[in-house]
Amino acid sequence: MTDINDNIPDRDEGVQNYRKIDRYNPELITSLSAHYQDILQQIGEDPNREGLLKTPERVAKALMFLTHGYDLDAGEILRSAMFKEEYSQMVVVKDIEVYSMCEHHMLPFFGKAHVAYIPNGHVVGLSKVPRVVDVFSRRLQVQERLTNEIRDCIQDTLQPLGVGVVIECRHLCMSMRGVQKQNSVTTTSAFTGEFLKEKTRTEFLNLIASKLS
Numbered sequence: 001m002t003d004i005n006d007n008i009p010d011r012d013e014g015v016q017n018y019r020k021i022d023r024y025n026p027e028l029i030t031s032l033s034a035h036y037q038d039i040l041q042q043i044g045e046d047p048n049r050e051g052l053l054k055t056p057e058r059v060a061k062a063l064m065f066l067t068h069g070y071d072l073d074a075g076e077i078l079r080s081a082m083f084k085e086e087y088s089q090m091v092v093v094k095d096i097e098v099y100s101m102c103e104h105h106m107l108p109f110f111g112k113a114h115v116a117y118i119p120n121g122h123v124v125g126l127s128k129v130p131r132v133v134d135v136f137s138r139r140l141q142v143q144e145r146l147t148n149e150i151r152d153c154i155q156d157t158l159q160p161l162g163v164g165v166v167i168e169c170r171h172l173c174m175s176m177r178g179v180q181k182q183n184s185v186t187t188t189s190a191f192t193g194e195f196l197k198e199k200t201r202t203e204f205l206n207l208i209a210s211k212l213s
């Protein structure tokens with residue numbers, strides 16, 4: 001019998017081209033800060049005025065935080081809390097906050113993710129689902145790839161009977177600039193296994209539409 005972890009790559013595919021860095025290394029932060037100081041100058045600001053003195057360093061640290069998902073291995077996170085359990089109904093974790101940055105403009109997109117799976121002998125610690133969402137969202141992304149990466153990671157690692165992922169986000173590159181549409185929301189979805197069947201998908205979509213109170 002094949003082991004549930006047999007075909008899992010050590011790190012998820014999204015980091016294939018990622019160069020391993022020591023994210024908060026002081027020298028790296030100093031070097032990045034110098035670039036931001038230059039940027040401040042180039043937009044016509046005075047990087048030496050009091051309010052901006054520490055800004056390059058703050059922005060450098062913020063950017064490192066906003067992209068820290070590159071350092072994390074979502075499969076490993078899931079594998080750290082997988083439990084044998086004969087629960088065979090849908091498990092839904094909904095309204096998971098998403099904060100990511102579009103890879104085209106490096107501007108934020110944010111909203112909610114709804115993730116479901118149907119166990120096949122194993123369940124996963126509930127907190128690990130939002131952690132997986134964070135691993136992939138704290139990178140430069142497009143919403144479609146983010147959606148697929150979450151789906152694939154859960155499917156490949158947990159090997160459930162199916163996975164469903166729906167993500168709804170607002171993109172600042174569409175509201176603060178560009179086409180400047182303030183209220184548009186982008187919805188993406190990705191499914192495997194049982195969720196490819198209409199009945200299961202409808203159950204999932206009904207569950208994420210329902211309110212607790």
Ligand SMILES: Nc1nc2c(ncn2[C@@H]2O[C@H](COP(=O)(O)OP(=O)(O)OP(=O)(O)O)[C@@H](O)[C@H]2O)c(=O)[nH]1
Binds near residue numbers: 102104142144174
């Ligand atoms: N499919 C997809 N597109 C995205 C996402 N985030 C941003 N974009 C789009 O990426 C596209 C980049 O298009 P370009 O024409 O090269 O860039 P641009 O001239 O800045 O485009 P505008 O935003 O229309 O001004 C834009 O249409 C953005 O809306 C995403 O998550 N998924």
Ligand SMILES: [Zn+2]
Binds near residue numbers: 103104171
């Ligand atoms: Zn964008």
